[in-house]
Amino acid sequence: MKVWRWWKATKARHRLVLKLLDECGQVVMFSWLIILNLVFWDSGEAEDILSPLPGGAWWRWVGLAFAVLFLPAACRGAVHAWRAWRRDPDRVRAG
Structure with a gap:
């Protein structure tokens, strides 16, 4: 029975660490999406005819809005x- 309690406590501790790593990974991912979107904003492509917005295709605006809203x-x-x-x-x- 002691082993089972120890296992449950260890599992709960690992769950907290995994949740922390998951959330921090999302912060890094959305930050890089914003950076990459802005770096490659004008990559020399022709303007999209369907784009009502200046500065590129509509998917760039959608990607930037997605990353900015979710960050x-x-x-x-x-x-x-x-x-x-x-x-x-x-x-x-520690310590």
Whole structure:
């Protein structure tokens, strides 16, 4: 029975760390989407005829809007996951 309790506690601790890594990975991904979208904004392609907006094809605007809208949500999720990890009483503290 002791082993089972230890396993459940270990699994819960790992779940917090995995959640933290997942949320931080989303922050990095959306940040890079914004950076890549802005770096390659004018890559020499012809203007899209269907694009009502200046500066490129409509998918560039959609990609930029997607990344800009989801970045704050990813940051919020990362902060919540970090706070949950910090509150974990079984966390091994360095030092």
